[in-house]
Amino acid sequence: MNAQARTAYINARLIDPVAQTVSDGALLTVGDKIWAVGPDAFDASDKDGTTIVDCQGKCLAPGFIDMQVFLGESLETTSRAAAAGGVTTIVIQPDTSPMLDQVSIVDYISRQAIDAPINAHPMAAATKSLEGQEMTEIGRLQEAGAVAFTDGRKAIQHPQVMRRLLTYATAYDALIVQNAEEPDLAEHGVMNEGEVSTRLGLPGIPAEAEVIMIERDMHLVAMTGARYHAALVTTAKGVAAIRKAKQQGLNVTCGTAPAYFALNELAVEDYRTFARLSPPLRTEEDRRAVVEGLADGTIDVVVSAHDPHTEDEKRLPFSLAEPGVVGLETLLPMGMELVNGGHLTLPQFVASLTSTPASLLGLPGGRLEKGAPADLVIFDPTIAHRIDASSFASGAKNSCFDARPAEGRVLQTIVGGTEIYRAESWQS
Amino acid sequence: MNTSNGQSHPEYRHLLGIEGMTATEITALLDLGDRYLQHYRDDAQIPKVLKDRTQINLFFEDSTRTRTSFELAGKRLGLNVINMSVASSSIKKGETLIDTAMTLNAMRPSALVVRHNASGAAALLSQKVSCSVINAGDGSHEHPTQALLDALTIRRRKGRIEGLRVAICGDILHSRVARSNIHLLNTMGSRVRLVAPPTLMPPFIENLGVDVHHDMREGIKDVDIVMMLRLQKERMQGAFVPSTREYFRYYGLNADKLAHAKPDALIMHPGPMNRGVEIDTVIADDIDRSAIQEQVEAGVAIRMACLDALCTGSLENTA
Numbered sequence: 001m002n003a004q005a006r007t008a009y010i011n012a013r014l015i016d017p018v019a020q021t022v023s024d025g026a027l028l029t030v031g032d033k034i035w036a037v038g039p040d041a042f043d044a045s046d047k048d049g050t051t052i053v054d055c056q057g058k059c060l061a062p063g064f065i066d067m068q069v070f071l072g073e074s075l076e077t078t079s080r081a082a083a084a085g086g087v088t089t090i091v092i093q094p095d096t097s098p099m100l101d102q103v104s105i106v107d108y109i110s111r112q113a114i115d116a117p118i119n120a121h122p123m124a125a126a127t128k129s130l131e132g133q134e135m136t137e138i139g140r141l142q143e144a145g146a147v148a149f150t151d152g153r154k155a156i157q158h159p160q161v162m163r164r165l166l167t168y169a170t171a172y173d174a175l176i177v178q179n180a181e182e183p184d185l186a187e188h189g190v191m192n193e194g195e196v197s198t199r200l201g202l203p204g205i206p207a208e209a210e211v212i213m214i215e216r217d218m219h220l221v222a223m224t225g226a227r228y229h230a231a232l233v234t235t236a237k238g239v240a241a242i243r244k245a246k247q248q249g250l251n252v253t254c255g256t257a258p259a260y261f262a263l264n265e266l267a268v269e270d271y272r273t274f275a276r277l278s279p280p281l282r283t284e285e286d287r288r289a290v291v292e293g294l295a296d297g298t299i300d301v302v303v304s305a306h307d308p309h310t311e312d313e314k315r316l317p318f319s320l321a322e323p324g325v326v327g328l329e330t331l332l333p334m335g336m337e338l339v340n341g342g343h344l345t346l347p348q349f350v351a352s353l354t355s356t357p358a359s360l361l362g363l364p365g366g367r368l369e370k371g372a373p374a375d376l377v378i379f380d381p382t383i384a385h386r387i388d389a390s391s392f393a394s395g396a397k398n399s400c401f402d403a404r405p406a407e408g409r410v411l412q413t414i415v416g417g418t419e420i421y422r423a424e425s426w427q428s
Numbered sequence: 429m430n431t432s433n434g435q436s437h438p439e440y441r442h443l444l445g446i447e448g449m450t451a452t453e454i455t456a457l458l459d460l461g462d463r464y465l466q467h468y469r470d471d472a473q474i475p476k477v478l479k480d481r482t483q484i485n486l487f488f489e490d491s492t493r494t495r496t497s498f499e500l501a502g503k504r505l506g507l508n509v510i511n512m513s514v515a516s517s518s519i520k521k522g523e524t525l526i527d528t529a530m531t532l533n534a535m536r537p538s539a540l541v542v543r544h545n546a547s548g549a550a551a552l553l554s555q556k557v558s559c560s561v562i563n564a565g566d567g568s569h570e571h572p573t574q575a576l577l578d579a580l581t582i583r584r585r586k587g588r589i590e591g592l593r594v595a596i597c598g599d600i601l602h603s604r605v606a607r608s609n610i611h612l613l614n615t616m617g618s619r620v621r622l623v624a625p626p627t628l629m630p631p632f633i634e635n636l637g638v639d640v641h642h643d644m645r646e647g648i649k650d651v652d653i654v655m656m657l658r659l660q661k662e663r664m665q666g667a668f669v670p671s672t673r674e675y676f677r678y679y680g681l682n683a684d685k686l687a688h689a690k691p692d693a694l695i696m697h698p699g700p701m702n703r704g705v706e707i708d709t710v711i712a713d714d715i716d717r718s719a720i721q722e723q724v725e726a727g728v729a730i731r732m733a734c735l736d737a738l739c740t741g742s743l744e745n746t747a
Contacts (some may be wrong), residue, residue, distance in 0.1 A: 195633050271548030317552055317566075
């Protein structure tokens, strides 16, 4: 794009996740950067050569940064889905094929990402071949563009491996992301262990599988001083363990996904495989604890955990179906359930998708301030609609929210000053 | 009912599980099963009410007894019965389930009898076909015809189901027979107790309205019915219980433990039995106490009733 192209977004409700404020004003971008923000950001008398976008009082926020995206489809398709969801940066999980455990592959993905319409950053494997035995080249992988280290769908189970990994990571200030589920305790389980699993005759995963892994890791974090992030916290016990660790001053953060604050285990009744997730949907008590964790800041980030699967992988008996749901295009409406329901403020929710993941991963976006990338989202926070998976840009339609009444919709998505998505109904 | 125009009440097209059935529906099936049982006991001519219709037994899991029972039930009603056993190697590739079902459905059978090792398989299949689906056992979920035949056996021996005390003993955790029986017996007003080592008791099972016991003598004290379950061999070697001999000592049914039940307590077992593991041979073969052979006989009758009710839609009139 033209490096000097000027675009003014006027009549906007500016959502500032860093200052935690909502204010009326404008935002001016020049080239791929934000140039000015605020009530006086744009002088209407000096509009020569400036493209005007009238936000009509809708919300303008930094583009969303999604810390957990599984690349089940092409980067191009995933980018389109992200754009439709207001997501301007995705973090790709390492269990791609080939997996992201070597410098050459991470380097390849990083360079491929340059051509994608959105920003894409790899999270590299923490152990070679994701086998949980030997650590990967954390320093060189970081240089090649890896923003954090994780074994993705697998937990780093071996305590000595985890200890050394955390210890080694401190030299590079690298973030270690754990799939906090004790694999032996979760073995063969396909849903939450409880009355529902008993009635359905399905093997369950106890909530303890999560808290045991988190509590073990907390001791190792205390030993090593490393930066640790639990990818998805889904249980009341897990939330409590993270809260306690933060009170102790440990360098710990965690995330969750909309399914865990919007649904509970009852969603799998009638063997609905589209509600089969890993970790599984939990009890209503757990769901409430996740909401509370988001509200009091125990849970730092919200991710989509976007995990596309074909009909063939889902139209199976429950225990044989692949876990995972698509989520890029439902992040905003699901989050707005919490905001419009009074559990979170709008800037609080936006921070969990912008400034907080940006600072965890060392990314430049996620802020509405001069010099930040012109990655933006315009959204309507209250418009009522029904989620329709068939209209998704994503090729896979395996949403656990299909047909759910929702509020809030992405109207326009901008990456580096360029519009990459516009809702059909939106005429700015 | 007419399976081709789909006009019948969808609720009664399939038999997928006991959970959700009413006492009236269960009683109607038991009454019909009772009539069929009396028919063939009397050597009476059984009207071929389903003559020239087709029943397909689709078994993804090895079974001799249940498949034979369904086959005989269908033939006695005049159905053309076809048995399909899907090789165990392809069970793991679950996609064969829907593909196979759709292919068979195109052949326009009236009933599909399905057994699969995955819970929910019969329900999934029922969404894809236009004929009646009978669940002949899905994973650890339900085995509805087993519970119905157990109920028919109990009713014939005891004259009632309501008010009886029933103990179900053994591997409750993995048992679809236990789940179906719990739902049926609770619906019909029995008092259900479960007896098993804690490792073989499903979590939160007490929420289904049963009393949980780990001491067998206590658990079967004063019961009218002792239902034993089969313990799978692969579950005996350390993972769930330490050994066969320890299991038999504490949870195997022998004369000493049985003495705690009512003097006229009936012993039941869905078969096949592991003699010396969950049940002592002498007890299993005691024709005064054991109803095990009658269960097999009632099985054919109750499956006739289910095929008849689903394929002709007669169950709808009872609602």
